[in-house]
Amino acid sequence: MKKNIYRIFLTILSIALAGCSNAENKNKSVLPQTDKEDFFLDKPKIQSLKTSEPQLKCEQFNLDVEDNIVCTYWNNSKKFEKEIKIQEYEIYPSLIEVHELSPTEYNFFTTTNIYYKNKNYKANIFPNSRVQLSNGNEVINLICNKDSCSKPFLWGFATESTIRDNPELADAMMTKISSIYTYNYNTYLKKTSSQSVKDKLAVKVYFENPNLDDSSYVIRHVDKDSPLKNTIQEYLNGLTPEEKKLGFESSNFGNENFTVKIENHIAKIHFTASDLTKDLRSPQQVIDFTSSIDRTAEQFDTVDDAEICVNNTYNYHMSFLANEEPVDCPF
Numbered sequence: 001m002k003k004n005i006y007r008i009f010l011t012i013l014s015i016a017l018a019g020c021s022n023a024e025n026k027n028k029s030v031l032p033q034t035d036k037e038d039f040f041l042d043k044p045k046i047q048s049l050k051t052s053e054p055q056l057k058c059e060q061f062n063l064d065v066e067d068n069i070v071c072t073y074w075n076n077s078k079k080f081e082k083e084i085k086i087q088e089y090e091i092y093p094s095l096i097e098v099h100e101l102s103p104t105e106y107n108f109f110t111t112t113n114i115y116y117k118n119k120n121y122k123a124n125i126f127p128n129s130r131v132q133l134s135n136g137n138e139v140i141n142l143i144c145n146k147d148s149c150s151k152p153f154l155w156g157f158a159t160e161s162t163i164r165d166n167p168e169l170a171d172a173m174m175t176k177i178s179s180i181y182t183y184n185y186n187t188y189l190k191k192t193s194s195q196s197v198k199d200k201l202a203v204k205v206y207f208e209n210p211n212l213d214d215s216s217y218v219i220r221h222v223d224k225d226s227p228l229k230n231t232i233q234e235y236l237n238g239l240t241p242e243e244k245k246l247g248f249e250s251s252n253f254g255n256e257n258f259t260v261k262i263e264n265h266i267a268k269i270h271f272t273a274s275d276l277t278k279d280l281r282s283p284q285q286v287i288d289f290t291s292s293i294d295r296t297a298e299q300f301d302t303v304d305d306a307e308i309c310v311n312n313t314y315n316y317h318m319s320f321l322a323n324e325e326p327v328d329c330p331f
Helices: 002-026 065-076 160-165 167-193 227-237 241-245 283-297 316-322
Strands: 090-092 110-116 119-126 130-134 139-143 200-205 218-223 255-263 266-273 305-310
Touching (some): 160 167, 227 255, 227 283
Parallel strands (some): 266 305
Antiparallel strands (some): 119 130, 130 139
16 A cells, blocks of 8 residues: 555656646747857948057158148047948948048058958048958948947048038138147146246237138247347248147248337337348248238337338339339338
8 A cells, every 4th residue: 555655656756747847848939049140140240340459650641731730639649549340331342332521541641450241341431431352352341421420530521412411511621620729729828938047028920821811820938138139030940830720820031130120119120131032932921921021010108100111112012023113112
């Protein structure tokens, strides 16, 4: 009797365990176990270009002043600390297809490598929202026309369609260049204005700068004795390398020596120029030179106006360039 009861108990236990096992198996996949990444082969991988350490060295390119200013600004901007999201770009096998209004090549660009669509590419990154991929066999142009992918770049890529929708893109490059000049100049003024030199007077010396407004100037420190004379001499001394990088230009046409005196709040300045045939290039140069000297002189409280002669000629503007009869300098 006990044996029969024991057999019945074992039978019931076996049935119960079998039921639990079947319930657990219903929650398991019938597919063989494999690596998750291998299993989801159709899941797209995000193509991205990470350039936390951009390979952009402006000194390796033979750049003019303007290109060097833009390249340096771009390099210092730390824009490449964020990844470039390639999946948000438009792809063109040839730039001819986009009817581009942007330059296709620049004198500078940054480089990196990218793994894109299961291939390795060298990537040239241009400031106008374009990435060019090449591997020796093919070239792919990736263009960003969305705000979400524009952070690494300086301005957008201008095409006929994008300019139609966003007219400001037509002048985006020049607008950005102008803002860079303004930014660099304000940085220079902030630094220089806070500096002082013992027993020296900080003065403004006006030069031309086509990238800034007419009120732009450089700061020099001169002896406090005869500050007007010393400041005009600073103009004749020319520009420093730093000032040239800021976009300043000099319109001096060979003026080397001068005399100056103040009478009735009028600065009377007489220059002597060496070789006008070599150094005098255009009427605008004379106008710019005169304007710079006027503004430089009139910053002083003792000067309300300035009169200028060159080579003993009072009407040097017209005499030098329009063959007008010269009028002798009255001072």
